[in-house]
Amino acid sequence: MPQYAPTPPAPAARRGTTTPLARLAVLGAAIALALTAFGHSGAAADTSFTFNGGGWGHGVGMSQYGACGMASQGKSYTQILSHYYTGTTVSSRTEPSNLRVLLTDSSTITLTTAGSTTISGVGTVGSGKTINLRRSGNNVVLSGAVSATVAAPLTVNQSGAMRISPPNNRFDRGHLVVRTTPGSSTKLRAVIEGLSTRDYLLGLGEMASSWPAEALKTQATAARTIALVHAGSSGDHDLKGYLDGAYIGYDMAAISGTTYFAKWTAAVDATAGKVITHNGTPISSAVYSSSSGGRTENSENVWYASVPYLKSVDDAADSGCNNGRNTWSSTFTGSQLGSKLGIPAVTSISVSGPNTPSGRTDKKTFTFTVAGGARHNFTGAQLRSKLGLYSTKFSIGGSIDSGPVRPPSGSLGDIRAHQGRNILVAGRASDPDGTPTMFVADVVNGKTDWHLFDSSNGYFLSAFPASPGKHTTCVAVLDNPTGAATMLGCRDTVIK
Template identity: 35%
Template sequence: MRLGISVVLISAFVAAGAGSARAGTALIVTGHGWGHGVGMSQWGAYGYALHGWKYHRILSHYYPGTRFGRIGEVRVRVALARGANVVTIGCATPMRVTDGRRLTRKLPAGVYGIGPKLALPVGRRGMGLSFGHLAVFDCARAPLTADGRAYHGTLTVRSDGRHVSVVNSLSLDTYLRGVVPSESPSHWPLAALEAQAVAARSYAISELRPDSWYDLLPTTSDQVYGGVAAESPSSDKAVYATLGQVLTWDGQVARTYYSSSSGGRTEAVQDAWPGSAPIPYLRSVPDPYDTYSPHHDWGPFASSATQLAARLGLGSAIDSVSVERNEGWRVESVTFRLTSGAVVTRTGARVARALHLLSTWFSIGELRLSTSSTRVLYGSRVNVVVRAANVKGAVLQQQSGTGAWRTLRQVTRPAQLRVQPLANTAFRLMLPGTSG
């Protein structure tokens, strides 16, 4: 996030009488993109759509070598809640509820709190009845609600005796009506929404879990699914314009991962998730229109060498940093040389998690300000040494006798200035747009 402010990163004070000169180091983190970066970049697709690309061309770019295919009607099961103590199920019109033995009873309109006993006021005179371990709710004239959110299809409440879970079962394309506008803003160009619809449909098919009690999660763990409230006419149009369309590879529906912003180049699947086998259509490709993303570039964020080491659990302050990158420019590993003499190597993913970075495409730069002597006598000269590594835009400033600061130079490489302080003075390194 760029804040448009200037922050004092490090400073050195030089006294004109016998005194001390202090040094400091700041580590600067910058990066690109948001998410794993595999497959389609949603912001990149938006950019391509603005430049006149149709959804077929967009998808062929992000998933090279795939073909378009069609599938028939499919139902999916979305786990809306897992391991809850209680859930609420409701409908504005009368419902039907079916137990595990397929016995169906009517339930008046309303909202019902349901715990592990699955007890509901059905039957003669509205007496309570337990539905065992399974209750399937269906409402023909209005959407059902689960914990206040509306959904098409049916809702199944499952009990393990201590907790309850809720599954929404519905047709794939009805499900996509709640996914497409949740994943890509509904005001985006139609081609971008159509690309999102085909990618989301293909992903859902590739992730079906017939041996489990659900297929998909409604979060970024799979795809964000907002139910009825998320639907919009423009995204509905994209879903129905691409009805049944999927991407295929070697006769199978492709696993079409996607993420928000690639930072300018997508990531190969085996690099994003070490141990994964390479997949030909999930390789790294250029993504020039990702520049539309507000997260195409992020940072800089500043920390002292001690602060950053503490956040990473390194034990002592960082002296220097080096990184290894993969084809998609993400960081595979970071090697930290510490002031204690130890050398510690961490994966890029581990560093990104510890620092709460948006992606593994990041850099750790260095700004260093020091003086040649720790004791400075009146009238003697002292060297002010500055260093900038993997940092852009840093400036060296000096404080005048009036307290005002003036810029001496922009720091783009190691440099040395020789000064003869006749009065107390101070130097500082500044980096515009920095957040600590």
């Protein structure tokens, strides 16, 4: 049965023969109005896309939740590490004794003292003082509890847990050195220097200290390996406190509490000097992430280099320890996706690219078809960043297709008066992506009517009532699923 839309106001009737250009204008305007009136299925705002995923982080190397799960099953820390880092063993090495950890590069840095604090070029200040630092040329300008201008570098020796912001954590080990940031005319660089490996590890906030002891030992050993490999850098720091490991200093003890921090301390001490080696050499990439979602990934499928000890392994234990990110889902409407990606509302998504052992999509290409038919490509890695997803291990449910959207095709067979005051339209129409919808716009005496109906088995045939007068009738086929129109033709018909 034909469907009818409400009739909107229309321009005055056009006299004489309707030109092809006018027919196109009639059809285009009618389609735009009718799809809005009908809330046609091609409207992206009505389409939902669900990202079904697993894991949190890059998924290469050790899974922290997996390590916790394996430890809960009775595995030792050496067994856990050899599982995640293929072909490796745990060996003894001399620990570095003077690590330098970069905390921040910032235009302003605020210090809050917690004891007697000595500042180079200034002197000693007491506890509970707030001091603001900013840069002026090659100098550090101090304000707040202290007013001074000191040539960089500035050295601060604290006797308590001094708060440094950013990163807004407290630090009681080593001492602070503030330099000018290379390549910047406005920023200062804050680095904690003089840390022993043990001091560094005790301030590392990477794993819940309430977890099993063997899991904590894996974290201590992986982090020690990273520190050993990076120690002695030719630059002004060895480690980045926000990238190589979440170095939060004294706050690790404060957050953990006395009992659990004692567990973390015991894990650090029990593994003293232990690092991960491959063919007798400490591994250069002891990478880890929070959760793999059930299987880790080959390094080359997430980054670029193929690393012999960073291979995909089963990670069934990742679901243990109350892991809330082993599986997850996020749902977006087409308009929400468009807003986040900086494109028009999305109507369909197709995906292409290599499959990986764990289902990671870092290097897959997702093609987003938007209202109007244009297409925009994003990698899985880009989608994770732009959409705020937990990982690149995801598939998309809702309206995802196995390949690019293909346009419909058809031909107009007949438009004519039929059985009195009716107009019949007939022809061929097909769409490789599903059943296409036929759209008819009919104009008579300045009034436009719309008709929508589905084709059947590659053909369409429909009749609708028509008032007396000269009718201009246009037929288009609407793409499945985007709703984009392909015009098949227009004809004039007189109804008496």
